[in-house]
Every structure is written in C-alpha cells, then in structure tokens.
Amino acid sequence: MSKKERSRAQRRFAGAGFTLVEMMVVLAIIVMLVGIVSVNVVRFQGRARVDTARVQLRQLQQALRLYYTDHGRYPTEDQGLEALVRRPTRPPVPADYPEDGYLDSREVPRDPWGRPYVYVSPGRDGAPFEVLTYGRDGRPGGSGEDAAISTLDL
Numbered sequence: 422m423s424k425k426e427r428s429r430a431q432r433r434f435a436g437a438g439f440t441l442v443e444m445m446v447v448l449a450i451i452v453m454l455v456g457i458v459s460v461n462v463v464r465f466q467g468r469a470r471v472d473t474a475r476v477q478l479r480q481l482q483q484a485l486r487l488y489y490t491d492h493g494r495y496p497t498e499d500q501g502l503e504a505l506v507r508r509p510t511r512p513p514v515p516a517d518y519p520e521d522g523y524l525d526s527r528e529v530p531r532d533p534w535g536r537p538y539v540y541v542s543p544g545r546d547g548a549p550f551e552v553l554t555y556g557r558d559g560r561p562g563g564s565g566e567d568a569a570i571s572t573l574d575l
Contacts, residue, residue: 467557467565467566469533470533470534470557470566471533471556471566471568471570473533474532474533474554474556474570475570475575477530477532477533477538478538478552478553478554478570478571478572478575479572479575480524480530481502481505481524481529481530481538481552481572482552482572482575484505484523484524485505485523485550485552487523488504488505488523489549491515491517491519492515494513495542495549495550496509496540496542497511497513497542498540498541498542499511501540502529502537502538502540502552503529505522505523505524505529506522506523506524506526506527506528506529507522508522532554533554534554534556534557534559536554536555536559538552538553538554539552539553539554539555540552541553544572544573545573546573548573550572551571551572551573552571552572553569553570553571553572554569554570555569556568556569556570
C-alpha cells in the first residue's frame with residue numbers, strides 16, 4: 422500500500438468514529454428516556470394492583486354467593502374465606518360440599534400487596550358479608566393505592 426493510499430484510509434477511519442461529546446449526548450438522551458419510561462411504569466403498576474384487587478374481590482364475592490346458593494348461608498367469620506377452597510371443619514359444616522370448592526385455585530388469593538383479604542360476616546350496613554383489602558399501606562382508610570377496597574364499594 423502506498424503512502425497516498427494509507428493516508429486516504431486513515432482519513433476515512435478517523436471520520437468514521439464518534440467523538441466523546443457525541444457519545445455523552447447520546448447517553449444523556451438515553452438516561453432521560455429511561456427516567457420518563459420508569460416513572461410511567463411505576464404509576465401504571467400501582468393502578469394495575471388496584472384493578473387486580475377489584476377483580477379478585479368480585480371473584481370472591483361471586484364464590485360467596487354461589488356458596489350461599491348451595492348451602493343457604495354464607496361461611497361464618499370463623500370459617501373465613503378458606504370455606505371457598507376447603508370443606509369447613511368448624512360448624513356449620515355443609516353436607517354436600519363440592520370436590521373442587523368454589524374458586525379455580527386450591528388457595529384463597531392474597532391481595533396484590535401480599536396480604537390476606539379480610540372477611541367480615543355480617544358486613545357493615547346490614548350486608549350479609551364484606552370482603553376487603555386495606556390497600557398498599559395495609560391500614561383502613563387512605564386514598565389512591567392506600568385506599569381500602571371493599572366488595573360493598575364495587
């Protein structure tokens with residue numbers, strides 16, 4: 422390779438790379454985009470948990486109504502939601518409990534924040550039962566993700 426050809430090749434190679442400033446600008450743009458996306462993901466994740474809790478509460482409500490249809494009463498507070506997945510051993514014990522229970526799973530689901538749902542029988546305001554979750558903070562009241570969600574509010 423002649424001196425002239427080497428010089429031409431070096432110029433092409435030198436112009437083919439990125440400068441440090443260009444790399445820093447690209448990295449800054451990527452960091453900003455990641456920040457924007459992660460804030461939105463966290464916000465939607467919180468909404469998704471609240472929506473999941475509402476769906477699970479509706480399923481538990483339907484299962485309790487089916488239990489009532491079959492046995493003429495709701496499970497006692499002592500029997501709890503476990504009566505939907507296993508035949509109760511505490512009185513009153515239903516005579517004809519279905520083999521698969523009243524839920525699609527063999528376990529009562531936990532709320533989206535990992536805590537058990539609260540079953541109250543009778544419920545407030547004369548309701549025959551109430552199933553609720555206390556939301557993200559696990560305490561009564563609150564707002565947003567921290568709000569308590571009840572079958573009476575669905």
